[in-house]
Amino acid sequence: xxxxxxxxxxxxxxxxxxxxxxxxxxxxxxxxxxxxxxxxxxxxxxxxxxxxxxxxxxxxxxxxxxxxxxxxxxxxxxxxxxxxxxxxxxxxxxxxxxxxxxxxxxxxxxxxxxxxxxxxxxxxxxxxxxxxxxxxxxxxxxxxxxxxxxxxxxxxxxxxxxxxxxxxxxxxxxxxxxxxxxxxxxxxxxxxxxxxxxxxxxxxxxxxxxxxxxxxxxx
Amino acid sequence: xxxxxxxxxxxxxxxxxxxxxxxxxxxxxxxxxxxxxxxxxxxxxxxxxxxxxxxxxxxxxxxxxxxxxxxxxxxxxxxxxxxxxxxxxxxxxxxxxxxxxxxxxxxxxxxxxxxxxxxxxxxxxxxxxxxxxxxxxxxxxxxxxxxxxxxxxxxxxxxxxxxxxxxxxxxxxxxxxxxxxxxxxxxxxxxxxxxxxxxxxxxxxxxxxxxxxxxxxxxxxxxxxxxxxxxxxxxxxxxxxx
Ligand SMILES: Nc1ncnc2c1ncn2[C@@H]1O[C@H](COP(=O)(O)OP(=O)(O)O)[C@@H](O)[C@H]1O
Ligand SMILES: [Mg+2]
Numbered sequence: 001x002x003x004x005x006x007x008x009x010x011x012x013x014x015x016x017x018x019x020x021x022x023x024x025x026x027x028x029x030x031x032x033x034x035x036x037x038x039x040x041x042x043x044x045x046x047x048x049x050x051x052x053x054x055x056x057x058x059x060x061x062x063x064x065x066x067x068x069x070x071x072x073x074x075x076x077x078x079x080x081x082x083x084x085x086x087x088x089x090x091x092x093x094x095x096x097x098x099x100x101x102x103x104x105x106x107x108x109x110x111x112x113x114x115x116x117x118x119x120x121x122x123x124x125x126x127x128x129x130x131x132x133x134x135x136x137x138x139x140x141x142x143x144x145x146x147x148x149x150x151x152x153x154x155x156x157x158x159x160x161x162x163x164x165x166x167x168x169x170x171x172x173x174x175x176x177x178x179x180x181x182x183x184x185x186x187x188x189x190x191x192x193x194x195x196x197x198x199x200x201x202x203x204x205x206x207x208x209x210x211x212x213x214x215x216x217x218x219x
Numbered sequence: 220x221x222x223x224x225x226x227x228x229x230x231x232x233x234x235x236x237x238x239x240x241x242x243x244x245x246x247x248x249x250x251x252x253x254x255x256x257x258x259x260x261x262x263x264x265x266x267x268x269x270x271x272x273x274x275x276x277x278x279x280x281x282x283x284x285x286x287x288x289x290x291x292x293x294x295x296x297x298x299x300x301x302x303x304x305x306x307x308x309x310x311x312x313x314x315x316x317x318x319x320x321x322x323x324x325x326x327x328x329x330x331x332x333x334x335x336x337x338x339x340x341x342x343x344x345x346x347x348x349x350x351x352x353x354x355x356x357x358x359x360x361x362x363x364x365x366x367x368x369x370x371x372x373x374x375x376x377x378x379x380x381x382x383x384x385x386x387x388x389x390x391x392x393x394x395x396x397x398x399x400x401x402x403x404x405x406x407x408x409x410x411x412x413x414x415x416x417x418x419x420x421x422x423x424x425x426x427x428x429x430x431x432x433x434x435x436x437x438x439x440x441x442x443x444x445x446x447x448x449x450x451x452x453x454x455x456x457x458x459x460x461x
Contacts, residue, residue: 118306122308124267124299125368127323140310
């Protein structure tokens with residue numbers, strides 16, 4: 001019979017807290033980089049300019065076709081030959097590029113989901129394409145993308161556990177190291193799962209609250 | 220005021236407008252009628268270049284609409300357009316719907332735009348709806364906001380594409396009354412409509428289209444009693460008998 005020893009958790013609480021904070025830090029920086037990437041390439045994906053369209057589509061398709069694990073390895077070992085990114089920035093670049101491609105698709109579908117009549121109404125009032133985009137289409141697209149964007153943020157926290165494979169310090173890597181020295185895999189991984197869940201679930205509640213507040217005025 | 224000369228337009232290899240020509244003098248109201256698929260929407264949408272043309276010329280108030288040298292955004296401020304499905308901006312209140320373009324396109328101050336917007340909404344019986352979002356308004360109210368939104372740019376012509384077709388019957392009158400009032404004030408208008416009584420009452424001329432062509436043009440008194448073409452007679456017997 002396996003003898004549970006949950007004291008391994010309390011004795012190493014600092015290791016978990018450090019790891020969880022690193023996970024949140026890496027996720028937050030990645031998301032902050034992924035949002036502008038996503039908006040840029042999402043707009044590129046609906047651009048009438050062929051070159052911009054092709055560049056955007058290529059980026060999105062490549063990223064969507066490569067597993068995150070492989071992307072991180074590739075950035076660390078291949079890009080690492082040319083830029084000394086290290087595991088910390090390598091992780092952030094990988095996660096940002098990865099989430100950026102998905103956000104680009106969210107942005108694209110958010111814009112394309114705004115009924116065609118909205119652009120026509122704006123243009124018929126004399127707004128230029130840019131003005132119509134800025135004042136009429138994007139505000140509506142923004143409201144549409146909030147829920148999928150929130151899921152993407154949550155996904156990113158979970159996906160960030162993969163950065164441990166390129167030796168970036170995070171909750172998962174700290175847990176692996178702790179298991180290697182304490183041999184308490186059941187206790188450690190159970191607790192780590194709980195910590196990830198607490199992080200993602202709280203974020204989900206926070207995002208839902210903001211979404212409600214933002215949309216409240218209009219219903 | 221509006222001049223359409225030899226306009227042709229195809230979608231792919233489907234010719235939707237064939238050699239259409241039409242003059243609308245200042246302060247005239249034209250009803251554009253005809254069966255579904257005749258090209259009425261396409262034609263009215265070419266007048267403010269929501270639809271490009273293959274060839275031909277359209278001028279509004281002296282401005283050549285499809286000329287590459289024309290700044291279409293400036294030209295459009297002169298042409299109000301009202302859609303069948305209203306197309307109000309759902310995230311803006313009624314008043315914000317009306318003030319957005321005057322502020323962003325004409326550079327009006329918020330105060331000036333709101334003053335004018337409130338006047339327009341009030342004149343259309345919407346004085347208690349300034350702060351209502353579109354989803355809180357009935358179809359008839361939404362369409363009146365859409366009319367106010369178009370009028371806020373001070374256009375010299377107004378185009379209506381089936382403005383009452385999406386409305387419940389009891390709301391048709393309030394929208395037609397708004398258009399009637401504009402007619403009285405001397406607005407130049409083209410109205411695509413199936414409201415034959417309305418067309419008869421306020422329009423200076425009926426333009427009957429079928430299969431991408433203007434088949435007949437006549438004064439309402441003549442058109443509704445004694446149209447020249449068989450096509451128009453068939454159409455009238457269908458719509459008037461049901
Ligand atoms: N964007 C479009 N693409 C292809 N065909 C179109 C498009 N818009 C209209 N059509 C076609 O053009 C014809 C005329 O349509 P429309 O102008 O909407 O007629 P109406 O308003 O008189 O009912 C129809 O056969 C319609 O299917
Ligand atoms: Mg139509």
